[in-house]
Amino acid sequence: MSTSTREISKDELIYVPISEDEENPKYGGLKKELLVRDLSDLEEKYVVCCSCKGVLRGTMFTEKGYKCSNCVKGDDKNTVGVEQPAIDTIEVFCPMRHKGCERKETISTIEDHLANCEFYPVACELNCEKLLLPDEVEEHVQNECENRMVGCAYCSDNLKVADMDNHLLECTEHPVMCPNDCQPNEMKRKELEQHINKECKLAVVNCVYSHSGCEVNLARNEMVEHENVYQSEHLRCLNSYIKRLESTIMRNTNGTIVMQINELESKLKGGQEVRLESEPFYVCLYKCQAIIELNDRSRKVIGVYVRVVKGEWDDELKWPFNGRFTFSMINKKKENRNKIRSVEVRGEDDKNFHKPDDDVKPGRGFTVFASHDLVRQAKFSGGDSLLLKICVEPYSTQLY
Template identity: 30%
Template sequence: MEEGFVVCQICSGIMREASVWEGEITCLVCSESQDLNPVRIVHNAVNQLEVKCPILRDCTWNGKLSEAENHLDNCNSFKLQCVDCEVTIIRGEYDNHKVNTCILREIKCEYCFKQGKAKYQEIHNEVCNEYPISCPNNCGEKFPRSKLSQHKSKCKYEKISCPYTQYGCEAKSMLRRDLLAHKKEFYIEHTDMSLTRIKILEGENSHLKKELSEMAMEGKIMKQLDGVEWEIKYVYKLPNNDKLVGPIVYINNYKLDSLY
């Protein structure tokens, strides 16, 4: 008897005796020899049963039991693990996760166009030179971070000092927008400061002209002595007054008078 053959108890006994004496199994209805496996028949019958998706989470699939395994391979409610961030997510949301929500997906900064992981986007925004920031003086303007210094150089709410503080003006902190009014108010004082400064510069200029003239004269003398062997020998003597004497100049071995 073929293993797994399913029949009722009475038929089982009759067929068992037939197989012992005759050496084969015959159908009790048609008397034909059989090579059937009723377990397989039952299995096939079960596979035809109508079932629902084993996962059930938002899945409305209905079908035969034999199709359930294939359905699981494509069921949108089946849970998968992201190969990058290892987050568990249902298949139906996997593609969207990889493109839009995975923290380890590659993205491009919309301001400087550098690529990096989405996980570090906020950190990148804190240092990105092209990321738009607001004026720290609350003037209402926005600009790339790299333009901050340029903006502050003209922002009307930036705190500055009067240009005349280096000449004595005490206005060391004011908003740029108030500078014009300050200049108008202290016009006379600023003029006096400028005149005083001009006088100082004229004195310094006169002194520099004198030094330049002396240097030009020395250069002329050095040019005349160009090519002549000369050296300065320091001969120190201690006369009765205990003062040092020297140096003594020799040009082409001819002694000149002491420079002192």
């Protein structure tokens, strides 16, 4: 058995190539040089295809001459089949003669020989597109083919050899080195994030008082000394932080705002979309904003929404946001006839209520809260104005 294998080129095959398509190669007749006798005493036009120049196979007669059936094109005229018993009896050398096969066969029997010829290449059974000699196949499939399946040395995954390098770049069990070159330095990839975030003594971390204003970043093993040396400065930062926090809470514990739309009738009749946004307001330290749209999406309806926007306390809050938005349209004459609708927000299912970034996210509410006709008929617009009360109720105010 061979200790190594090599790919056989298509030039070593028995057929003359007539197509350059590597994925779907097409072959014409047998190679002319395989003929045992030369054609000096034969009429070559009856033996050799005028297109591929190989020995005729499935002979067809066209106005251009004799062609193999595979070589006939759609524009060939007067195409008729021709019996070729005389051609089938012509002897040819095995195309693997240069590799050591001494057999001679007729054109009609050569393919039967090739099916068992020890020198004729066969395709890899794992579909790697390589052609191999029969006695090389086993070695190739077991030890060389990139399509053979192997197990990862670090996890339980089985995959192709060709895919192993990419797998090792992601394998959670693969050993990796801490980028901070700490000791011990080697661990599983799945442990690296936890190590850097919680354990690595050389990882650069923020001071525990960073939320209060301290901007120092040091290696974890240097931070203890920093905290001890700067205790009085940290206390001042913390006191200032607490005062700002108390001030914000006192200003925003209610979570309810009222928006008044004046000159309502002219806005409704205008037909153009009118969008009103409230000043941002805090609710349990979450910064929110209410939006009202008249003629929402060019329809005669009023839409109402609330969104969470980037705020001062986002780093201290628990995310995503979960809560309830309640929208009330005030009937100025009959308070018990207010129109009220609520919507529940579950941030786990809505990425728009994860921790805000610089991109303003869409809100949550009702595209159709009330029609213009309802606003007029139910006297919600008394005095040509409309009052809408929006209440935001977070389910949790837990800080990190």
